[in-house]
Amino acid sequence: MTLRAKLNYYWRLIATALSFALFGIGGVIxxxxxxxxxxxxxxxxxxxxxxxxxxxSFKSFVYIxxxxxxxxxxxxxxxxxxxxxxLILANHPTLIDVVFLVALIPNANCLVKGRLLSNPAxxxxxxxxxxxxxxxxxxxxxxxxDTDGLLVIFPEGTRSTVGQPLKMQRGAxxxxxxxxxxxxPVMIQCTPATLSKQHKWYHIPERAFxxxxxxxxxxxxxxxxxxxxxxxxxxxxxxxxxxxxxENPVYEQPVTNSGTESPIDSSLGLGRYIN
Numbered sequence: 720m721t722l723r724a725k726l727n728y729y730w731r732l733i734a735t736a737l738s739f740a741l742f743g744i745g746g747v748i749x750x751x752x753x754x755x756x757x758x759x760x761x762x763x764x765x766x767x768x769x770x771x772x773x774x775x776s777f778k779s780f781v782y783i784x785x786x787x788x789x790x791x792x793x794x795x796x797x798x799x800x801x802x803x804x805x806l807i808l809a810n811h812p813t814l815i816d817v818v819f820l821v822a823l824i825p826n827a828n829c830l831v832k833g834r835l836l837s838n839p840a841x842x843x844x845x846x847x848x849x850x851x852x853x854x855x856x857x858x859x860x861x862x863x864x865d866t867d868g869l870l871v872i873f874p875e876g877t878r879s880t881v882g883q884p885l886k887m888q889r890g891a892x893x894x895x896x897x898x899x900x901x902x903x904p905v906m907i908q909c910t911p912a913t914l915s916k917q918h919k920w921y922h923i924p925e926r927a928f929x930x931x932x933x934x935x936x937x938x939x940x941x942x943x944x945x946x947x948x949x950x951x952x953x954x955x956x957x958x959x960x961x962x963x964x965x966e967n968p969v970y971e972q973p974v975t976n977s978g979t980e981s982p983i984d985s986s987l988g989l990g991r992y993i994n
Contacts, residue, residue: 813915817871902959
């Protein structure tokens, strides 16, 4: 490695540390300052404003990372996210996938892990925007919770493992089937690999990494609505595993399991989301 390359590497290492420190500080200060102001508005207006604020905060964060030379991005099909209602399913290769998607969607609603409420950097954003935790995932089926906004779910439930078959929870398919919502698939790739399940934050690549996001055409679920919901969710999950694996070559093709699967539980199979 040349001297210039070494200096660039150590700069990006320091910049990465600064970026995550800034995110943590912002995750505490922004909700603390914004919450009293937002309480002056009616609940529906408050939620919209809060999600817009989180959107702008996350957007600022990714632009700061780009400005520091840590990353770049390539986004295709973003126009398909410019709507007020829908179900977004995405693969989950990196730690900052949810940050990018929320940065792209002004009124995003997310399904997140309940344990993130104990993370000081995320707790304020989650509470402020009214994101739903997997501990309360059954509330998604309540018609009273049918609000404007794109619902973002990572159906793997945790970050992907490169070279391993993609395995999805059935919760996302359950939501699509029971609420009769077509699925907008989003493919995320990170090159070179970093911030994955196998990487600590300080395991940075030798050059700035590129986040590639491709929004594909909707998956029509009509063919799954003529069978019992439990069976339909199982079949749709299997199809989604094959679909995402074919669209993203870093995964091994899933192995068909001929064994008997247990029926869905009260948590809709949403045991793990956003890691």
